[in-house]
Amino acid sequence: xxxxxxxxxxxxxxxxxxxxxxxxxxxxxxxxxxxxxxxxxxxxxxxxxxxxxxxxxxxxxxxxxxxxxxxxxxxxxxxxxxxxxxxxxxxxxxxxxxxxxxxxxxxxxxxxxxxxxxxxxxxxxxxxxxxxxxxxxxxxxxxxxxxxxxxxxxxxxxxxxxxxxxxxxxxxxxxxxxxxxxxxxxxxxxxxxxxxxxxxxxxxxxxxxxxxxxxxxxxxxxxxxxxxxxxxxxxxxxxxxxxxx
Numbered sequence: 001x002x003x004x005x006x007x008x009x010x011x012x013x014x015x016x017x018x019x020x021x022x023x024x025x026x027x028x029x030x031x032x033x034x035x036x037x038x039x040x041x042x043x044x045x046x047x048x049x050x051x052x053x054x055x056x057x058x059x060x061x062x063x064x065x066x067x068x069x070x071x072x073x074x075x076x077x078x079x080x081x082x083x084x085x086x087x088x089x090x091x092x093x094x095x096x097x098x099x100x101x102x103x104x105x106x107x108x109x110x111x112x113x114x115x116x117x118x119x120x121x122x123x124x125x126x127x128x129x130x131x132x133x134x135x136x137x138x139x140x141x142x143x144x145x146x147x148x149x150x151x152x153x154x155x156x157x158x159x160x161x162x163x164x165x166x167x168x169x170x171x172x173x174x175x176x177x178x179x180x181x182x183x184x185x186x187x188x189x190x191x192x193x194x195x196x197x198x199x200x201x202x203x204x205x206x207x208x209x210x211x212x213x214x215x216x217x218x219x220x221x222x223x224x225x226x227x228x229x230x231x232x233x234x235x236x237x238x239x240x241x242x243x244x245x
Contacts, residue, residue, distance in 0.1 A: 036064040036072050105218030111204070112211055121208060125201040132197060136190045143183050150176050 038050045040057035048054055053075075054062060064073040079087060115121040153173050157165060165173070207220060 036066060039063050039065065101218050104221065108207075108211055108217035108220070111208055112217070115208055117212070118205070118208075121201070121205060125197075128197050128201070129194065132190055132194045136187065136194070139183050139187045139190060143180065143187075146176055146180050146183065150180075 036051075038052060038054050039047060040054050040060045040062045041047050042056060042060065048057060058078040059080075060077055062075045063071060064075070066072045115124070150173070153169065153176065156169055157173070160166070160169075210220060211217065
């Protein structure tokens with residue numbers, strides 16, 4: 001028969017009550033079996049000493065001393081649910097900041113490796129701008145072609161002054177108008193893309209000049225992600241300067 005089964009009920013309850021603080025402490029990260037002298041100062045400023053984790057000091061720092069009085073370990077206060085949530089939020093922010101810094105270091109080093117001086121950076125800018133310029137030239141050529149296609153349609157429409165235009169001619173003129181409007185909208189987008197690319201390369205060059213001058217990679221702050229650009233019209237892909245790669 002187990003020993004506790006032979007004990008009187010009051011004795012059994014007393015033993016179980018004494019075990020609760022140790023179990024609670026162990027569940028909160030304080031090793032209940034660690035040998036040593038536990039000390040803490042409670043809310044009233046009284047110093048409490050015990051040979052096991054002190055249940056009334058779970059919200060306080062507990063020190064564990066060796067038999068000779070030297071410090072063996074220090075256990076921080078056990079956090080409440082709200083305090084744990086706040087600490088986890090702070091830890092996440094710190095982790096995000098560390099990740100952003102590491103990313104900035106990596107990107108700065110990549111920039112320096114790709115552009116040891118301004119010459120290759122200028123070439124990269126021009127190559128990116130040429131893609132947009134080609135799209136703009138294609139739009140200009142298409143507008144001229146549409147203008148040429150419209151002239152005979154207008155000449156034919158002169159025969160119907162004051163009369164309804166034939167459905168076929170009316171449809172051709174409407175289609176020409178829609179195509180012209182689309183190309184003009186594409187030109188506006190392409191001009192905006194041209195300016196966006198220049199702004200990105202300007203910002204990149206400003207950062208590179210600091211790095212070339214001796215700034216430590218990552219010391220200039222994180223490289224913030226840029227807004228997703230609108231696609232260049234007439235099939236050209238949006239330009240992605242090296243800071244975004």
